[in-house]
Amino acid sequence: MELIKRCLDFVLSRLIIFLFSVLLICIVWQVLARWMGVNSTFTDEGARFIFIWVGLFGASLAHGQKRHLAIDLLTSRLTGRRKVWSDRLIHCLVIVFAVSVMVMGGYMAMLNTQGQVSSAMHIPMWFIYLAIPLNGLAITFYSLHDLLQAMKTPQLQGA
Numbered sequence: 001m002e003l004i005k006r007c008l009d010f011v012l013s014r015l016i017i018f019l020f021s022v023l024l025i026c027i028v029w030q031v032l033a034r035w036m037g038v039n040s041t042f043t044d045e046g047a048r049f050i051f052i053w054v055g056l057f058g059a060s061l062a063h064g065q066k067r068h069l070a071i072d073l074l075t076s077r078l079t080g081r082r083k084v085w086s087d088r089l090i091h092c093l094v095i096v097f098a099v100s101v102m103v104m105g106g107y108m109a110m111l112n113t114q115g116q117v118s119s120a121m122h123i124p125m126w127f128i129y130l131a132i133p134l135n136g137l138a139i140t141f142y143s144l145h146d147l148l149q150a151m152k153t154p155q156l157q158g159a
Contacts, residue, residue, distance in 0.1 A: 064142035091147035102136025
């Protein structure tokens, strides 16, 4: 499972670097095109879609590397058995959310956009929405990995 996690980390990081590079090129071209008085709706729409993908894939990678934004006001005060069970519960809730909202909901969104194409680029909209279930699967994998790691943690005595 560690090998799969490292491979997923590698693929996501390289994909984000590539997408961010393309996003940067689109934005630079957009600025230059406006300065020259050229209308470039293709790069405008492309930058918008790539920004969505970078944000979603970046969130998945951040979750996998435990660098995501977390509100730990309550959990930071827990110790011992309560802390272990709190961590396990949080991983379970994240899995339920990722599967139900991102994977299943993203798949439903893809189905609802069958036959629709983007206005400027003329690419199928289901392809844009594909990022949601893909990232839901990535977050589910990372949370399942972390849950299994938390299950290996012995329940500490006390609290």
